[in-house]
Amino acid sequence: MQAYEFINNLIPPLKVNDKAKMALSWMEEIRTNILPVVKDGSFLGFLSDELIYTLNNPDMRIGDFEFDSPTCFVYLDKHIYDVIKTASENGVNMVAVVDRENQYLGVVTMEDAIGAFADTLSIQSHGAVVILSMFMTDYSLFEIARIIETENAKILSSFISNDPLDDSKIKLTLKLDKSELRHIKATLERFGYKIIDHYQEEAGVSEEKDRIGNLLRFLDI
Template identity: 75%
Template sequence: MQAYEFINNLIPPLKMTDNAQKALAWMEEIRQDVLPVVDEGIFKGLVTDDLIYTLNNPELKIADISPESVTCFVYQDKHIYDVLRVAAEHQSNMVAVLDREQHYQGVITMEDAISAFAESLSIQSQGAVVVLSMFMTDYSMYEIARVIESENAKILSSFISVDPLDDSKIKVTLKLDKTELRHIKATLERFGYRILDHYQEEQEQSNEQDRIGNLLRFLDL
C-alpha cells in the first residue's frame, strides 16, 4: 500500500503563471479547498481558498502568493500510514507525492487515504471491534491472539495508540472476524485484560458509509 498507488489524477497542479481566479475555479470544479503548486516539476506547497480570499485579488499570480505547507509531502514508496501522519501534522486535506529525486508525482486526498486505511484495517470484513487498555510493558500480541483464538475467533487487524487519559498506557484496537462478542469479552476479562470499549456490528451493516463511520469512531478521529 505505497503512496503512489493512491495518487488522485483528477487534481491538477497550479503553475506559477496561473492566477487566483483560475485556482478558485478549479477548486470549485473538483470540489476541493486546496491545490498543489508545482514549478517545473518541483512541489512548492499548497494554496488554499482561505489564503486566496484573504489576499482578495483574483488577478494575483500564483508566483506572487506564498504557498503553505511546503513540507506536506511523502515519497512515493512510503506507506499510506505516512500519508495520514503527514496530513495530520499539517492539518491538511491533501498530501503531495514526490519521487526520491524530489520530482512531483501527484497528490493524495484524505478521502482516498482514509478509504485505503479502512481497507488495510479490514473494515470491509464483517466483525466486531474491541478496544483494550494496558501498560505498554504488558503488551504482547501473541498472548492477546492466543486468548482471542481460544474462542475460535481471529484478529483481522490491530491498531495501537497512546491512551489520552494516561500516557503510560496504550489502547489496542482489535478488529475480529466475529460479530458476537459476549464470550470473547468474558474470556479477555478472565485473563486480566481491561476492555475500554467495543463495537458490535450487525450482520446486515455492510455499506461503505457504515464501515468508514466505524473506522473513524474507534480511532477517535
C-alpha cells in the same frame, strides 16, 4: 500500499504563471479548497481559496502568493500511513507525492488515503471490535491472539494508541472475525485484560456508513 499507488490524477497542479481566477475555477470544479503549486517540476506548497479571496485580486499570478505547507509531501515509496501522518501534521486534506529527485508526481487526498487505511484495518470485513487497556510491558499480541483463538475467533487487524484514560498505558484496538463478543470478553477478562470499549455489528446498518463509523472509532476521532 505505497503513496504513488493512490495519486489522484483528477487534481491538477497550479503553475506560478497561472492566474488566481483560474485557480478558483479549478477549485470550484473539483470541489476542493486547496491546490498544489509546482515550478519546473518541484513542489512549492499549497494555495488556498481563503488566501485568494483575502487578497481579492483575480488577476494576481500564482507565483506572487505565499504558499502553505511547503513540507507537506512524501516520497513515492512511503506507506499510506505516512501520508495520513503528514496530512495531520500540516492540517491539510491532501499530500503531495514526489520521487527521490524531489520531482512532483501528484497528490493523495485524505479521502483516498483513509479509504486505503480502512482496507488495511479490515474494516469492511464482518466482525466486532474490542478495545483493551494495558501497560506496554504487558502487551503480547501472540498471547492475546492465543486467548481469542480459544473462543474460535481470530484477530483480523490490530491498532495501538495511547490510552486516553491513563497516560502510562496503551490502548489496543482489535478487529475480530466474530460478531458475538460475550464469550470472548469473558475469556479476556478471566486472563486479566481490561476491556474499555467494544463495538458489535448491528443489523440493517448500511455497509458504507458502517465502514466510516468503524474507521473513526479505530482512529479515535
